[in-house]
Every structure is written in C-alpha cells, then in structure tokens.
Amino acid sequence: MAIQQKRPRxxxxxxxxxxxxxxxxxxxxxxxxxxxxxxxxxxxxxxxELELIPTNAxxxxxxxxxxxxxxxxxxxxxxxxxxxxxxxxxxxxxxxxYGFSRFQFPGKRIGLLSLLTTQMFxxxxxxxxxxxxxxxxxLINTYLGAIIVYSATALPFCIWTMKGFYDTIPPSLxxxxxxxxxxxxxAFYRIILxxxxxALVITALFSFMTAWSEYIVAVQILQDSELWTLPxxxxxxxxxxxxxxxxxxxxxxxxxxPVVILFLALSRWLVSGLTLGSVKx
Amino acid sequence: MAxxxxxxAFLVAPAFLILFAVVFYPFIYNIVLSFSNMNLxxxxxxxxxxIKQYTRIFTEPSQPSFYLIFWKTFVWTFVNVFFHVVIGxxxxxxxxxxxxxxxxxxxxxxxxxxxxxFIVALTWRGMFNYEYGxxxxxxxxxxxxxxxxxxxxxxxxxxACIITNVWxxxxxxxxxxxxxxxxxxxxxxxAAEIDGARWHHKLRAITLPLIxxxxxxxxxxxxxxxxxxxxxxxxxxxxxxxxxLTHILVSYVYKSAFNYYSFSYAAAxxxxxxxxxxxxxxxxxxxxxxxxxxx
Numbered sequence: 001m002a003i004q005q006k007r008p009r010x011x012x013x014x015x016x017x018x019x020x021x022x023x024x025x026x027x028x029x030x031x032x033x034x035x036x037x038x039x040x041x042x043x044x045x046x047x048x049e050l051e052l053i054p055t056n057a058x059x060x061x062x063x064x065x066x067x068x069x070x071x072x073x074x075x076x077x078x079x080x081x082x083x084x085x086x087x088x089x090x091x092x093x094x095x096x097x098y099g100f101s102r103f104q105f106p107g108k109r110i111g112l113l114s115l116l117t118t119q120m121f122x123x124x125x126x127x128x129x130x131x132x133x134x135x136x137x138x139l140i141n142t143y144l145g146a147i148i149v150y151s152a153t154a155l156p157f158c159i160w161t162m163k164g165f166y167d168t169i170p171p172s173l174x175x176x177x178x179x180x181x182x183x184x185x186x187a188f189y190r191i192i193l194x195x196x197x198x199a200l201v202i203t204a205l206f207s208f209m210t211a212w213s214e215y216i217v218a219v220q221i222l223q224d225s226e227l228w229t230l231p232x233x234x235x236x237x238x239x240x241x242x243x244x245x246x247x248x249x250x251x252x253x254x255x256x257x258p259v260v261i262l263f264l265a266l267s268r269w270l271v272s273g274l275t276l277g278s279v280k281x
Numbered sequence: 282m283a284x285x286x287x288x289x290a291f292l293v294a295p296a297f298l299i300l301f302a303v304v305f306y307p308f309i310y311n312i313v314l315s316f317s318n319m320n321l322x323x324x325x326x327x328x329x330x331x332i333k334q335y336t337r338i339f340t341e342p343s344q345p346s347f348y349l350i351f352w353k354t355f356v357w358t359f360v361n362v363f364f365h366v367v368i369g370x371x372x373x374x375x376x377x378x379x380x381x382x383x384x385x386x387x388x389x390x391x392x393x394x395x396x397x398x399f400i401v402a403l404t405w406r407g408m409f410n411y412e413y414g415x416x417x418x419x420x421x422x423x424x425x426x427x428x429x430x431x432x433x434x435x436x437x438x439x440x441a442c443i444i445t446n447v448w449x450x451x452x453x454x455x456x457x458x459x460x461x462x463x464x465x466x467x468x469x470x471x472a473a474e475i476d477g478a479r480w481h482h483k484l485r486a487i488t489l490p491l492i493x494x495x496x497x498x499x500x501x502x503x504x505x506x507x508x509x510x511x512x513x514x515x516x517x518x519x520x521x522x523x524x525x526l527t528h529i530l531v532s533y534v535y536k537s538a539f540n541y542y543s544f545s546y547a548a549a550x551x552x553x554x555x556x557x558x559x560x561x562x563x564x565x566x567x568x569x570x571x572x573x574x575x576x
Contacts, residue, residue, distance in 0.1 A: 096296030129307035152303030213397030
C-alpha cells in the first residue's frame with residue numbers, strides 16, 4: 001500500500017515544482033526586464049538579444065537619472081502628496097470607522113451603503129465632476145487638487161476596513177475603561193486605537209499607494225512639470241521622441257523597491273483586511 | 282448623554298462632511314451634467330437639455346460604436362477574471378501542499394500584485410514592442426515563429442492588454458484562495474480518503490464548496506476592479522491606439538472627457554457604466570447567495 005502510493009506522490013511533487021517554477025518565472029520576467037534595461041550601457045539601449053545581464057552592464061542610467069533629470073523633484077512631489085493623503089486617510093478613517101462600528105445614529109445605514117456603492121463607481125464618474133469643481137475653485141495645477149481627489153478615492157475603502165476591524169474588538173473593553181473613569185475619547189484613544197494597529201497599517205499603506213502609483217488622475221491635475229509626481233515623470237521617459245528606456249528602467253526600480261518591500265512585509269495583514277471587509281459585506 | 286452625542290459627531294462628522302463634498306456632491310453633479318450640454322468651452326454657460334446625451338450614446342453612429350466597446354468590456358472582464366480565478370486557485374492548491382520552499386514561491390508569485398500598476402503597464406508596453414520587445418525576441422529566437430505586430434493591430438493590442446492584466450491579477454485570487462484553503466479542517470479529507478475518494482472527488486465535494494463563500498465576494502470585487510481598470514488599457518495601448526479601437530468603456534469615457542472635452546457626453550456614459558456595474562454585482566451576489574453574509 002505504502003509503495004503503491006509513493007510513485008504518484010513523487011510525480012505529484014515534481015509536477016507541483018514544475019508549475020510553481022514556471023509561474024514564478026512568468027511573475028519575474030517583466031521585473032528582470034526592467035532590471036536588464038536599467039543596466040544597459042548607453043550604446044546598447046535597443047537589444048536584439050535576450051541576455052540575463054547585458055554585456056558591459058553599467059550603472060550609468062542611475063547616475064544620469066539623478067544628475068540630468070528632475071527625478072529628485074518628482075520624488076519630493078510624490079512624497080508630499082502621498083504623505084498628506086496618508087495622514088488624512090488614517091485620521092479620518094480611524095475616527096469615522098469607530099463611529100460606524102460602535103454607535104447607532106441617523107444616516108448610519110445610508111452612510112455604510114454609500115461607502116460600498118462608491119466602490120462600484122467608474123473612475124470617471126467622480127473624476128470628471130471633481131475636475132470641473134477644481135477648475136472652478138482654481139485648484140488645477142496645485143498639490144491640493146491632487147490631494148483632494150486621492151483622499152476622496154481612498155477614504156471609503158479605509159473607513160470600511162477600519163470599521164470591519166473595530167467590529168472584531170469586543171466593546172466590553174471600552175465599557176471597562178469607562179467604568180474606571182475614562183472619557184469616551186480616552187477609551188477610544190488609549191484602549192482601542194492601539195489594538196487596531198494592524199488595520200491602521202493597512203489604511204496607511206493603502207492611502208499611500210493610492211497616491212504614490214497613480215497616473216490617470218495626476219496627468220489631468222498636475223500639468224506643470226515642476227508639480228509632476230513620479231508616475232508622470234516616468235511616463236515622460238517613455239513618451240519622449242527617443243524613448244529613454246534606460247532612464248525609465250532605473251527610475252522604475254527606485255520607485256518600485258520601497259513599495260514592493262512594504263507590500264510583501266504587510267501582505268498578510270492586507271489580505272486579512274481585504275477578506276474581512278469583503279466577507280462581511 | 283449629551284457628551285455621547287457630541288462624541289459621535291466628533292467621530293463621524295468630519296468624514297461625512299468630506300465624503301459629502303467629494304463623493305455625494307460630485308455624484309449628483311455628474312447626474313446633472315449627464316442631462317446638460319456642458320463641454321470645456323461652456324463651463325460657465327451651460328443648460329439642461331434633457332436626455333439628448335443618452336440618446337446620442339445609443340443611436341449616434343460613432344467610431345468606435347458604443348455597442349462594440351460594450352461587448353469588448355464584457356470580454357475583457359470575463360476573460361481576465363476567469364484566468365485570475367483559474368490560475369489563482371490552481372496555484373493556491375499547489376502551494377497548500379507540504380512542499381519545501383513554499384514560502385519563497387508564495388513571495389515570488391505575489392510580486393505582480395505588489396508592483397505599481399503604471400510600471401507594470403509601461404513595462405509590458407515596452408516588452409510588446411515589435412522590433413526590440415522581449416516577447417517578440419522570444420517568439421522569434423526560441424520558437425522560430427514570425428514576430429507579432431502587438432500594438433498596431435486592434436485585436437492584438439487588446440490581447441496584449443489582457444495578457445498584461447491577467448499577469449497582474451492572479452496573485453490576488455491566489456492569496457485569497459490560499460487563505461480559504463488553510464481554514465478547511467484536515468479531518469474532512471481524511472474521512473474522504475477512508476471512503477476511498479480520489480483527488481477529483483475531494484476537489485469537487487470538499488475543496489471547492491468550502492472555499493466558495495470566500496471566493497464569491499473576492500470574485501465580485503475582482504469583476505468590479507477589472508471592469509473599471511483604466512490604467513492597463515490606457516497605458517498599454519497608449520490611450521486606445523490604434524485609432525481608438527482598443528477601448529473598454531472606462532477608457533473610452535476618460536478619453537471623451539479629457540481628450541475630446543465632451544463633459545456631458547462622458548457624464549452620461551459614466552451613469553450607464555455605473556448602472557451596468559451595479560446590476561452585474563447585485564445579480565452575481567444574489568445568484569450565488571452570498572448576500573446573506575452582507576452586513
């Protein structure tokens with residue numbers, strides 16, 4: 001019996017490793033391409049061979065990126081916009097989510113339903129009216145314009161995630177704190193908020209990524225090149241007459257690395273947050 | 282009691298005010314726009330003209346026609362989500378075994394999800410380049426097939442967008458499915474083995490029914506995301522090239538609004554897309570009876 005089972009096991013394992021390796025290869029292929037492009041020397045930007053590492057690999061593109069382009073300005077702009085959106089998202093979602101989770105008040109049901117419905121809005125449905133509003137308010141070509149649109153996009157998901165997480169924390173914790181003489185606010189701030197740390201991290205990451213990797217909205221609002229965020233800058237390498245693939249590759253790697261590391265480190269929480277949100281509603 | 286009320290107000294009011302300003306108000310404004318004649322040149326001087334924009338969408342012969350884009354959007358959504366789910370669940374089943382190095386594979390396989398979408402799209406666009414792109418180099422060098430004109434032919438450009446989006450979307454389904462698989466009690470499989478069940482019996486009778494409650498909301502979410510995914514189509518096909526034949530609904534609306542400045546026409550199209558999405562998600566959730574869990 002044991003011997004009979006052994007052969008299919010080995011076959012199954014080999015097959016499993018084969019499929020996993022194949023798909024890992026597919027997953028890595030474009031990333032390897034970006035690395036490859038970024039290391040190409042200036043005279044060999046357009047390859048006709050597939051090489052693992054290009055011959056005469058050099059870091060020249062990275063040096064050019066920092067010395068000859070506005071890359072540092074774009075990083076500064078992106079950080080400014082993304083961090084403001086993150087702070088707005090975390091502050092508003094952590095408080096509003098708590099309200100939705102713990103209290104009954106008029107408009108609660110409608111509020112929750114509309115948060116869900118926003119997820120079904122096509123991007124243009126809010127973008128176009130907001131764009132016209134921003135024109136009228138004179139906020140086109142300002143950081144504030146972009147920050148408003150990004151916060152609006154990220155907030156519903158963030159509130160929903162926070163509410164879902166607070167729902168899993170037993171209310172008896174605040175009740176105990178209240179009996180000990182804490183105010184409502186102190187019970188929330190000192191007891192509940194620290195416990196909700198994982199959800200806060202997801203909210204922060206999600207808000208940050210919304211702004212950090214966004215192209216479609218940015219291209220309409222941030223038109224002056226001094227205001228460009230990273231996606232607009234990178235796209236300009238690709239769109240220029242003689243596509244600057246080397247610069248594009250180098251810039252992509254620098255933009256990608258922090259996001260990928262953050263994402264992988266937090267992926268477990270991110271997933272539990274997503275499933276929590278979606279399973280519950 | 283008064284302190285309790287002011288506390289609730291303190292918690293919820295700021296978020297509500299902001300949501301009102303940036304979600305409800307634009308939503309209403311969008312409805313008004315869709316019945317008006319506004320465009321870039323009439324921002325301050327527009328009027329309500331009734332349902333003309335809606336009738337234009339359905340009757341006016343345009344290039345490309347609304348019905349073609351509509352049909353393409355459904356192909357786009359279903360092909361993408363189908364591959365996301367099939368690849369995702371298959372990889373999750375493999376990863377759920379007791380294999381050495383599974384956490385390494387898991388990390389590698391999540392990567393497509395972790396990379397910012399605009400980088401994914403621009404990189405794949407480069408890889409689809411006719412002369413220098415990695416895809417054609419591979420096709421010609423290793424498979425000895427003729428190179429494919431990926432980005433200049435409407436059908437191939439659409440396929441290129443789908444390939445890109447399948448690549449970036451399967452990790453989400455994989456991770457969700459893996460989470461669901463890990464919560465299935467092992468005794469069920471042992472009991473089935475005692476009854477002499479083969480792997481496909483176990484798959485059909487235990488695994489699939491038990492991951493269904495988690496997968497249905499994830500698939501609904503995936504359908505909405507894919508249907509609404511502007512980034513990939515816009516950046517891979519470079520705004521619908523060739524000659525606006527590579528659009529799905531959202532990218533077409535975006536182009537009408539921001540390249541052709543027909544604001545009210547775009548607003549009417551947005552309303553139609555919203556109606557389609559809402560109906561689609563509600564029917565899907567209802568038919569799979571997952572709404573019982575809803576809030």
